[in-house]
Amino acid sequence: MLTEKTYIVIPAHNEEKSIKTVIEDLQNSGYNNIIVVDDGSKDNTTQIAQECGASVLTHLINRGQGAALKTGTDYALIQGADIIVHFDADGQMRAEDIKKVIKPILDYDKEVSFGSRFIENTSNMPVLRKILLKLGKIFMRVFFRVNTTDPQSGFRALSRKAAQQIEITQRGMAHCSEILEQVRRKKIPFAEVPVTILYTEYSKQHGQNNLAAIKIASKLIWSKIIR
Amino acid sequence: MLEPIQIIIIIFALFALSRTYFRLQDNKISKGEFTLWTFVWISAVIVAFIPQVIITLSDFFGLGRGLDLAILTSIILLLYLIFKAFVKIEELEQELTDLTTKLTIQLHQEPPAKSRGVKR
Numbered sequence: 535m536l537t538e539k540t541y542i543v544i545p546a547h548n549e550e551k552s553i554k555t556v557i558e559d560l561q562n563s564g565y566n567n568i569i570v571v572d573d574g575s576k577d578n579t580t581q582i583a584q585e586c587g588a589s590v591l592t593h594l595i596n597r598g599q600g601a602a603l604k605t606g607t608d609y610a611l612i613q614g615a616d617i618i619v620h621f622d623a624d625g626q627m628r629a630e631d632i633k634k635v636i637k638p639i640l641d642y643d644k645e646v647s648f649g650s651r652f653i654e655n656t657s658n659m660p661v662l663r664k665i666l667l668k669l670g671k672i673f674m675r676v677f678f679r680v681n682t683t684d685p686q687s688g689f690r691a692l693s694r695k696a697a698q699q700i701e702i703t704q705r706g707m708a709h710c711s712e713i714l715e716q717v718r719r720k721k722i723p724f725a726e727v728p729v730t731i732l733y734t735e736y737s738k739q740h741g742q743n744n745l746a747a748i749k750i751a752s753k754l755i756w757s758k759i760i761r
Numbered sequence: 762m763l764e765p766i767q768i769i770i771i772i773f774a775l776f777a778l779s780r781t782y783f784r785l786q787d788n789k790i791s792k793g794e795f796t797l798w799t800f801v802w803i804s805a806v807i808v809a810f811i812p813q814v815i816i817t818l819s820d821f822f823g824l825g826r827g828l829d830l831a832i833l834t835s836i837i838l839l840l841y842l843i844f845k846a847f848v849k850i851e852e853l854e855q856e857l858t859d860l861t862t863k864l865t866i867q868l869h870q871e872p873p874a875k876s877r878g879v880k881r
Contacts, residue, residue: 571865591869597858605862609869705858756851 539616540636541567543609544588545602546623550577552736553623557586560621563629569610570623571602579623599688600709604702611697619691624736627689631729636691638725645696645722648682648714649689649729659733666747673751680714682726686750689729696722707746708753763810770809778802801838 542565546553553570560568570583574596583590591605603620610618617636621627631649638644651659651667659667667686674685688710692700699720704712717724763771778799785795808815808831815827824830 589869591865593861593865595857595861597861601858601862604858605865608862609866612866612870703855705854 539567539614540565540619540632541569541610541613541615541617542619542621542632543603543606544568544570544621544623545573545599545606546570546575546579546583547573547596547599547602548575548577548579549623550575550579550582552625553579553583554586556621556623556625556629557583557588559629560632561587563632565629565632567610567613567615569606569613571606571609573597573599573602598705598707600702600704600706600712603709607692607697607702611694615697616694617691618694618697620688622688625734626731628730628732631689631727632691634727635689635729638727639691639693642725643723644725645693646700646713646717646724647691648684648724648726649687649731650682650684650726651687651729651731652683653726653728654730659731663733670747670750674711674714677754678711678715678718680711680718682714684726685714686710687729689731704753704757706749706753708750708757711750711754712757767809767812771806774802774805774809778806 542560544553544556549556557568557570566587568588570579570588570590572580572583572590572592574593580590580592589609591609593602593605607618607620617639619632619636621632627649635647635649638647667684670686671682671684674680674682690713696717699722700713700716702709702712716722781790781795781798781802784790785792790798812827815830819825819827819830822830824833
């Protein structure tokens with residue numbers, strides 16, 4: 535397996551409680567190129583991630599998940615990554631799913647692969663979240679002509695070529711939609727793969743709250759107006 | 762005979778006009794911005810001197826009172842300025858993010874001399 539040239543990029547903001555388990559799970563699954571981008575945390579995320587053996591890049595100020603992903607992706611490219619996987623720090627994603635997510639790039643000549651919660655519906659997703667994500671899907675289809683099963687999924691893998699083509703400019707959570715839109719516009723071949731996202735009490739508290747949906751939509755529209 | 766409010770508006774507008782001119786000389790604003798602001802302040806002086814102008818203009822635009830036109834114009838101007846400010850903030854945010862990204866990678870690759878070899 536190409537785990538040697540596969541880099542896992544984990545944006546982390548105040549994730550000292552979960553980061554250790556996340557990194558250890560990845561290492562146990564054979565992934566050793568782990569880049570944690572500490573997005574200006576106020577807790578011990580950096581120290582813990584370093585002790586676990588991850589490469590830790592620290593933003594001096596908080597710039598948002600999209601910005602942290604950009605830093606991590608740029609750094610992975612400098613390190614010579616062939617495949618870059620975007621992974622969450624709150625323990626929602628399963629390291630064992632990475633194999634599935636990178637498969638389309640390794641075996642089927644795809645450049646990007648998105649993890650989707652809605653292909654097999656194995657995630658224990660709260661009902662309200664499900665409704666919001668469905669609405670988000672409609673929004674993306676109408677305004678950005680993006681038609682995938684889970685446009686707000688943050689679990690994805692990019693080939694080196696795709697990572698060089700895609701420019702993440704959305705600092706916050708709107709990067710999911712932004713990447714999808716660029717994939718469509720630049721006609722980058724992609725695949726969707728079923729993944730399981732674990733909604734634990736911790737991740738629910740720590741992840742996006744449901745109001746974030748409105749913020750993401752307004753950011754996307756705003757960026758259309760001024761850029 | 763000028764009313765005190767007219768004198769105040771004229772003095773303020775002339776002061777603002779001089780500031781606009783000096784800011785252009787210092788290259789702090791573009792020629793376009795200079796033209797816009799000069800227009801705004803000269804209009805203010807004209808309106809203060811000859812308030813009749815605003816009534817004629819209001820009639821022309823179909824607004825009842827002179828004051829309505831003045832308020833409407835101010836609101837449009839303010840909205841435009843807020844939009845400009847938002848765009849500027851967005852640009853700055855983007856620059857700050859680019860800076861953070863580049864600096865983070867640079868610091869990771871070559872830690873500053875003092876902290877070299879020291880576990881951070």
